[in-house]
Amino acid sequence: MNLPKIHSITKKILVGALGAFLGFFLLFHASANLLILRHDGGEWYNAFCHFMGTYYIVKVLEIGLFASLLLHAVMAIWLAIENKRARPVGYKKPTRSKTHRGSKVQMWTGILIFACLIMHFTDFYFVKIGWVQGKYMAKSEDVVTLKTIQPEAFNYAEQHCEYSAKGNWLGNFNADDKAVLEAASLEVEPDFYHKAREKFKILHIVIAYLFFFVVVWFHLRHGFPAIFQTFGLYNYKYGKAIEVLGQVFNWVVCLMFTVTVLGVYFGL
């Protein structure tokens, strides 16, 4: 199979640029996740999720994000195929050169990240797009009008859900309730706050997510300094500083994710 011609360094730059975009998304995601630790019934976190799910610029960015993820993986696989072809006959003795281990496991950590993403998407993202059933919440801008015009829906909501007057949130619904409330013209959204709090109370799920973060840590450990090298920004003067900055970024992102999950598990 002949692959289309893009120069080796250009391919590397593309992988690096897409990786940088994904890395900064992780920082954003990890920071937002800390809102789960607020004991506000999900008011802030769900409001953030509502913004993320409805704001049109974010929706465009979401498409860009998935495209980046896919392209990042495709380009990396493309590079790996070419690299395999560059050495058709391997060595008998495995290498004993002193090298960065991160780059050697980058492909494997990448595959593991994809596997973990399936778990993560099944828990959260697929619920949002309706592929998987999960917890929902319904929102009514005017509860009084709802009570007058559609008393049946209001009574249903009152019987089945907790009502939070503060943000007009009509509590938590299961997937079966979703259809009833949507029929009553209520805006129904996934309740990621309660979903996350419920999920991260289960030990094996916590362990699975911690494993996910460790894999991400390994992937970023090599990825961040490699981006600087690929963009030609690694030099004698700032080389060490870039490595330190990369590790700080990596630890901050992974620790924020870890703190969120462990915080919920230990009831913080």
Add this chain to the structure above:
Amino acid sequence: MKFTLHIWRQENARAKGHFETYPIDGISPDCSFLEMLDILNEHLINDRIAHPVCFDNDCREGICGMCGLYINGRPHGNDDGITTCQLHMRKFRDGDEIWIEPWRAKPFPVIRDLIVDRSAFDKIIQAGGYISTTTGGVPDANMIPIPKHAADMAMDAASCIGCGACVAACKNASAMLFVGAKISHLALLPQGRVEAADRVRKMVCKMDELGFGNCTNTYACEAECPKLIKRQNISRLNRQWIGALFGRDRRE
């Protein structure tokens, strides 16, 4: 000292190669690795055991870049900043098994036994590793002011002897350190800066065309370079490439 040698034997480029085992005894610890192979060859010829083992070598003082053997999983053997000819048998333990392989890379086909064809490097140099400006007569040393650090970096890059250890060590058989060094030692100096963008385009295109792998920042090349050429040269190559993509020369 006594060793068991496992040496890659291959009749010619088209033949199928295999490992052959040769025990060897009475080697002095001060013997160089290539001298040890000379002794082995003497033994193979005199005792009519087999054809002598073919291996590249020339200056035997770490200057020419001709020798290059993959010894026990490391190009140029178990020491840092040396070529194979500078490796001594005292670096091994008595009774060690030593696996000796040729450089493995698609652009470096095996010619015979441990000799590989490294003319791919020459082709990269031919593509753009030169300056074509008329330099005239020998100028006064200080006529063109060059900052000391730039001269030092250019000199470090120019110390590349083109042995191919970077390609041999790289898990992807990438030649980025070699090309980076050749790009750097010219781009860092005023005479070479004029054609920098054109040079990087031509050399990288040739490198890709010859089938070298892509750099994945493992830095095995840096770890195994006998001249200790730094990865910053790869970074400079990337920088120059980005500049060349936008059609301009970059000042270093």
